[in-house]
Amino acid sequence: MSTEARVKSDRRIATSAAVLLGTSMGILSYGQPVLLDAIIRARSISTTQLSSAASVQCLVNALAATVVIILCRRVPARQVAAGGGIACAVAVVLLATTQDVWQLYLTMSLLGITIAGCGTLVVGTFVSKYVRNRDRVLSIAFVGSSAGGMVWTPIITWGLDAGGLVGAVVPIVLGFTLLVAANALLFLRPTDLPADHVDAPQVHDGVLLRGALGMVSFWALLIAGTVLSFAQVAGVYHALFIWQDSDIGSAAVPGTVIAAFAGIGRVAAELLLRSLSTVRLAVLTCAMQTAAFVLLAVGGTAPVLFLGSALLGIAVGNSSLVVLLLVPELFGLLDIERISGTIYLWTGIGTSSGAAVLGLLHGAADGYLLPCLLFALLSLVSGVLLWRSGVRPVRQAPGSTRAAVNDYSA
Numbered sequence: 001m002s003t004e005a006r007v008k009s010d011r012r013i014a015t016s017a018a019v020l021l022g023t024s025m026g027i028l029s030y031g032q033p034v035l036l037d038a039i040i041r042a043r044s045i046s047t048t049q050l051s052s053a054a055s056v057q058c059l060v061n062a063l064a065a066t067v068v069i070i071l072c073r074r075v076p077a078r079q080v081a082a083g084g085g086i087a088c089a090v091a092v093v094l095l096a097t098t099q100d101v102w103q104l105y106l107t108m109s110l111l112g113i114t115i116a117g118c119g120t121l122v123v124g125t126f127v128s129k130y131v132r133n134r135d136r137v138l139s140i141a142f143v144g145s146s147a148g149g150m151v152w153t154p155i156i157t158w159g160l161d162a163g164g165l166v167g168a169v170v171p172i173v174l175g176f177t178l179l180v181a182a183n184a185l186l187f188l189r190p191t192d193l194p195a196d197h198v199d200a201p202q203v204h205d206g207v208l209l210r211g212a213l214g215m216v217s218f219w220a221l222l223i224a225g226t227v228l229s230f231a232q233v234a235g236v237y238h239a240l241f242i243w244q245d246s247d248i249g250s251a252a253v254p255g256t257v258i259a260a261f262a263g264i265g266r267v268a269a270e271l272l273l274r275s276l277s278t279v280r281l282a283v284l285t286c287a288m289q290t291a292a293f294v295l296l297a298v299g300g301t302a303p304v305l306f307l308g309s310a311l312l313g314i315a316v317g318n319s320s321l322v323v324l325l326l327v328p329e330l331f332g333l334l335d336i337e338r339i340s341g342t343i344y345l346w347t348g349i350g351t352s353s354g355a356a357v358l359g360l361l362h363g364a365a366d367g368y369l370l371p372c373l374l375f376a377l378l379s380l381v382s383g384v385l386l387w388r389s390g391v392r393p394v395r396q397a398p399g400s401t402r403a404a405v406n407d408y409s410a
Helices: 003-043 047-063 065-074 077-096 101-118 120-130 134-187 216-245 252-272 278-298 302-331 336-351 354-365 369-388
Strands: none
Touching: 003 047, 003 077, 003 101, 003 120, 003 134, 003 216, 003 252, 047 065, 047 101, 047 216, 047 336, 047 354, 065 077, 065 101, 065 120, 065 336, 077 101, 077 120, 077 134, 101 120, 101 134, 120 134, 120 302, 120 336, 134 252, 134 302, 216 252, 216 278, 216 302, 216 336, 216 354, 216 369, 252 302, 278 302, 278 369, 302 336, 354 369
């Protein structure tokens, strides 16, 4: 396979993954809060109940990872993603018909299950296993995810203004059907190469899951990622309400700002990773998230809330990228589906309570000041944990596909 052909293959996969994540994660992470805000206003559902439903959604999404792991090992990734996209379209229609609180819990849980089939776990493991230049391709894919947030948040807002819930659901269904399902089937496929080809990923290098469980780096990545994501999920879901408490901006502004700066951060991350270790970028991400929650806690003015949301967006963008990159660097490709899936599972279980905890603290403290400061502290702790845990991944040499495995053991 010529260098030119390999570059074209990487571009095809990167573009397909960017469009796929731009739709699935753009809608779920950034557009969904706008849709849910309209639903709870129309159905007189409280913010606390919504926060609890969001936590349940995160939990079932994490649990669904166990099924996705099995599917990814037995079925081509494009088929898993296509099935997830169609299922998401059905789940969104059911979500829009919600009348009662129990229906909100049920439909959000269903969407959490279906989104696992066409989200970062499927795309991340596919790219890590079958693409040589994974840093750049994953960066492009996640930039697409952020760009999707900037696109889908205004689309959903416009749909709500023009046609109510039906006006918002129609473009979402078309997006999941065409930009996720059809796109995955057509373009999300690996390039066929002989196992001994110079460009073939070394899928037999690395450690099994049971070997990773005995490594300090595995537990450091899992715990630090859980704490970091615990705070992130809460911040993304409550940014809209923090802005509304200060009576600043429209419903689309917070999600658009977070999505935009997540994309900017991912572009910067791809450039920084050429000279900066992944773990150092992870620590820098934790520092930015700490500053973001401090600014959101202070709030009160548009510039402060904008800067806080922007820093939170950068942190959201970088954290998911660095975790995906650390897995093959530390543990290789041999058992990447199960290792990535296990981290995804337990991180999701831990973060499932983030939105609910922040919602409960907001009610108890009668405001967001103390809760946001607490989440700033948690973000700082996650950075210290990553830095002090002994995780020192060795950067891969240019042109090398063999992952470096940390020698630390429990």
